[in-house]
Amino acid sequence: MATLSLVADRDQAIANILRYQTELADRRRGTGLRNLMSMVHAWYAARPDGERWLFAPSKFVGYSDNTAEAYFSERNERDGRQTERVLQQWFHTVEPGTHRADALERELRAFLNGYGHSAPRKGARICIPTEILDRIADAPETSGRVAIDPAICAGRPHIRGTRVRVADILQLLASGASAAEILDDYPYLEEADINAALAYGATAIDHRVVVAA
Numbered sequence: 001m002a003t004l005s006l007v008a009d010r011d012q013a014i015a016n017i018l019r020y021q022t023e024l025a026d027r028r029r030g031t032g033l034r035n036l037m038s039m040v041h042a043w044y045a046a047r048p049d050g051e052r053w054l055f056a057p058s059k060f061v062g063y064s065d066n067t068a069e070a071y072f073s074e075r076n077e078r079d080g081r082q083t084e085r086v087l088q089q090w091f092h093t094v095e096p097g098t099h100r101a102d103a104l105e106r107e108l109r110a111f112l113n114g115y116g117h118s119a120p121r122k123g124a125r126i127c128i129p130t131e132i133l134d135r136i137a138d139a140p141e142t143s144g145r146v147a148i149d150p151a152i153c154a155g156r157p158h159i160r161g162t163r164v165r166v167a168d169i170l171q172l173l174a175s176g177a178s179a180a181e182i183l184d185d186y187p188y189l190e191e192a193d194i195n196a197a198l199a200y201g202a203t204a205i206d207h208r209v210v211v212a213a
Contacts, residue, residue, distance in 0.1 A: 004063055004074060004077055004078065005063065005065075006062055006063060006086045007061070007063065007086060007087075008064065009090070010090035010129065012064055013046075013062070013087060014046045014048060016056060016060060016064075016066045017048075017054050017055070017056040017061055018046075018054065020033070020054075020055075020057075020060050021054055023067060023071075026068070029067075029069065033060075033071070034115045034116070036057075037115055038119075038121055039121055040057040040120065040121060040124060041057075041080065041123075041124060041125065042058040042080070042124065042125045043055045043056070043058075043120065043124060043125065043126050044058060044061045044087060044091055045104060045107075045126055046128070046129060049151075053104065053108075053111075053128075054111075055126075058083045058084055059071070059078045059083055061083065062080075062083025062084075063083065087127065088127075090129060090130055092127060092128070092130050093126070093127050094126050094128055104126045105120070108120055108124075108126060144160065145160055145192060145193050145196035146158070146160065146166060146196050146197065146200045147160040153165050157200060159189060159193045159196070159197065162186075164186060164189065164193075166197045166200050166201060169197040169198075170197060170198070173194075173198070179191060182194060
């Protein structure tokens with residue numbers, strides 16, 4: 001049996017997620033990978049460009065310097081239990097039923113749709129880098145309207161889907177602007193966004209939020 005090398009760090013795992021996209025897109029090499037997408041038990045996701053999530057299966061992500069050719073030539077020797085053990089050092093499973101899980105499942109479905117699959121396998125898990133889950137866990141609950149993303153507003157809390165920072169709304173309110181005036185100036189906001197910003201600010205006074213630069 002060939003000795004297979006597992007990834008040694010998070011960067012190698014993310015490099016494999018990127019390589020999976022290249023292999024999938026290849027008309028010849030990607031055929032087998034595309035055929036197996038609806039059978040994947042565990043998807044690992046990363047967002048290296050800060051904008052879109054990229055997905056790849058555990059057995060592809062977990063072995064170093066992976067390619068479609070290696071994936072299939074060593075398929076009988078590959079062990080999902082081993083890849084799960086090593087990958088869980090840097091990734092955690094997103095809890096089903098949460099806002100993050102719902103958003104990621106929509107993105108995964110769109111990803112699969114692009115390759116002719118209607119949906120992921122029933123019960124399939126999605127795992128994302130641990131530091132992203134940590135930021136979510138540290139942030140106050142604001143019904144999903146406030147987001148923290150290093151690629152948007154330099155990582156400062158903002159209203160999801162916009163570049164309006166929570167601090168912008170709080171400063172306007174502090175300067176005497178009414179909610180109606182803010183909504184006139186920012187017609188793409190809703191009253192619930194202003195309430196979410198207020199709730200976030202109130203909670204954050206006694207709640208430390210640490211965001212990587």
